[in-house]
Amino acid sequence: MAIAVRNLTKFYGQEKAVDNISFDVNTGEILGFLGPNGAGKTTTMKIITCYLxxxxxxxxxxxxxxxxxxxxxxxxxxxxxxLNPLYLDMNVLEYLEYSAQLHGLDAPAIRSRMREMIDVCGIGDVRHKDIGELSKGYRQRVGLAQAMIHDPEVLILDEPTSGLDPNQIVEIRNLIRQLGRAKTVILSTHILSEVQATCDRVVIIHEGKIVADGTLEQLQQNFRGAETVTLELKADVANAMTDLVPRLQTVPQVESVEYSGSDGASHRFILRAVNGSDIREALFRQAIAEGWLLLEMSRRTTSLEEVFHRLTTTEDVAEHS
Amino acid sequence: MENALTLHQLSGSARNIGTIFRKELRSYFNSAVAYVVIVVFLAIVGWFHTSNLFLMNIASLRLLFEVVPIVFLFVIPAITMRLLAEEKKTGTIELLATKPLSDAEVVLGKFLAAWALIAAALLPTLIYYLTIAMLGTVDNGPIIGGYLGLLLLAGVFVAVGLLASSFTDNQIVAFIVGFLMVFAFYMLDKVLMYVPGWMTSIVEYLGADFHFSNIARGVIDSRDIVYFLSVLGFTLFLSVVSLERRKW
Structure with missing residues (x-):
């Protein structure tokens, strides 16, 4: 049950909400659809579900x-x-039955599917309550139960954890993970950790365009180039800029050295390594050879947050901020 | 094969319409709406019917058939206003529109539910018929015609109210627009003196009350039936178009 999106474009009047995007979702995959608010995630999902x-x-x-x-x-x-719209004046059972009927299920199938969904989604305790009386977490479960009442092969979930408290978020994520095993799932979110917790693959969308598509490891790998090492060392030199920076530059695999200040005899630098290689060992040997006293050395790998931030920040905005 | 397929689709359509119909009717009766509507309707109609009945001293329901259309003007927009506006407001329209059923099935199911509620409100007025039948000899022609006419008139008003509800996500706006539209329909044949001579017959033909009065006299003319059914069909069609506006 694969989904193939090809050159999808959507205008709202003059405004281009989705701009020529293409991606695939493979059978049995949980795809995270990630982007800041207003990036075009919801519009794309509304198109896939035949609403627009x-x-x-x-x-x-x-x-x-x-x-x-x-x-x-x-x-x-x-x-x-x-935002999980629901009929607040219906009780849970009525609502699930209504959804199942609209999907054309016959009476025995409706009964068995309702039982199964109530069980899987853990809404047995509230099944006779009006949906309007339920907490947000339970409503979300009812929304998920409704979405799966006809045992669909594809699940499309638009921000399934928005507005939930941390415990509920964990519960809903587990539920999605568990349900997603046998289904093709597209899940949209603007929260990165959600993708890390639940998805096999991620498509990042920004201003209607796809800016990244791949597994989390691939994304992290692709943006490794920006990995940095922070270094603080003590050395008795007259001028850190002229005396230390050229020496650090000679360390193998170091791409650039940035001097970021001194405090008495201790000097701080930020070093950038060539395409993600680990330069800490070489730095240590260099410090010994030069007789520097190493006070601090730490490597910062590019976090997914940074990748996401970089991909979804407009160029001119980044320049000004 | 092709026939079998269409038959299959038809039964699927009927089932979808039935699902929507039952859900809407249940939500009328689950909330206070149905009971309030029926009680208010019966109270107003009952008052106007009985207060002058003995003055007239005729065993007929003429007064009833005069006052019910006026009560319809207020009651019907009130029961149709939420049908689509509420779904748009809460976003449930998106759930409905992504289920495997057509917009036409949604519109028809909702229309039939509101129509059925009006029929249910009309049903207790048959008691007036029974009491009058005990008091004197009743001419049954105008009674049958009157009820048929009321049902058709209600059908047109419900369709118009539903159309108004499809325009907006605000129930108050839906009520006011619906009221204005059914009021215009009702008044059309009463403003003939302000209409240029060559247009009078057209305007009169378009007026709902003109056709209702014909039927309520006990003369069931196919022209009047055709009028009601075509207005009803066209209005429902406009509601479907209006719902599909999101796709433009």
């Missing part, structure tokens, strides 16, 4: 076009919209 038509490009779910085979596509998809 694309302005250009195509989306195919298992080879079926969302435009020409809309009903067939909708049968295959379970959808949890943003």
């Amino acid at each position: 038509p694309p302005s250009g490009g195509t989306v195919e779910v298992d080879g079926l076009s969302i435009v020409n085979d809309s009903l067939a596509v909708r049968r295959k998809i379970g959808y949890l919209p943003e």
Whole structure:
């Protein structure tokens, strides 16, 4: 049950919300759809679920076009919209039954699926309550139960953990992980740790364009180049800039050295290594050879947060800030 | 094969419409809406019907059939205002629109539910018929025609109210717009003196009360039936178009 998005574009009036994006979701994969608010995640999901038509490009779910085979596509998809809209005046059982009926399930199937979903989503205790009386965490579970009531092959979850407290977030993530084993899942979020906790692959979208697509390891690898080592050492020299920096530059694999200040005899530097190699050992040997006293040395690998931040910050904004 | 497929689709459509219909009707009766509507409706209609009945001293429901359309003007927009506006406001329309059913099925199911609620409110007025039948000889033609006319009129008003509800996500706006539209429909044949001569017959034909009065006299003319059904069908079609506006 693969999803293929090709050159998808969406205009709202003059405004381009999604700009010529293409990506695939493979069967059985949990794809994290990551981007800041307003990046075009929700719009893309609304198009895949056949709520909005694309302005250009195509989306195919298992080879079926969302435009020409809309009903067939909708049968295959379970959808949890943003903000999880629910009928607050219905009780949980009524609502699940209604959802199942709308998916055309027959009576025995409805009963067995409802039992299963209530069990899996842990909403047995509240099944006779009106949805309006439920806490946010329970509502989210009801929303998930609704999305999966017809045992869809594809699950599309738009910010499934937004507005939940940390405990509820963990519960819902576990639920998604557990359910996602047998399904193709697209999950949107603007929280990076969510992707780290639940997803196999991530597509990062920014201002309607895809800026990265790959596994978390691949992303981290690709942006390794910016890895830095912070160094503080004590050396009796007249001028750190002229005396120490050239010496540090001679260490193998060091790309650049930045002097960031002195405090008496201790001097601080930030060193950048050539494409992600570890220069700490070489630095240590150099310090011994030069007779410097090493006070501090720490390596900072690029965190995913930084990768995300760099990818989703507009160039001109970055320059000004 | 092709016939079998269409038949299959038809039964699927009927099932979807039925699902929406039952859900809407249940939410009317689960909330206070249905009971308030029925009680208010019966109280107003009952008052106007009985207060002059003995003055007139005729065993007919003419007064009833005169006052009910006016009560419809207020009651029907009130029960239709939430049908689509609420789904848009809360975002549940997105759930509905991503389920495997068509917008037309959604509109029809909701229309039938509100229509059924009005029919349910009308049902207890049959008691008036029974009491009058005990008091004197009743001419059944106008009664049957009157009820048929009321149902058709209610159908048109419900369709118009539903259309108003599809325009907005604000229930108050939906009520006011719905009221203005059914009011215009109702008044059309009462403003003929302000209309240029060559237009009078057109305007009169478009007025809902003109056709209702015809049927309520006990004369069931196919032209009046065609009028109601075509207005109803066209209005429902506009509601579907209005719902699909998001796709433009």
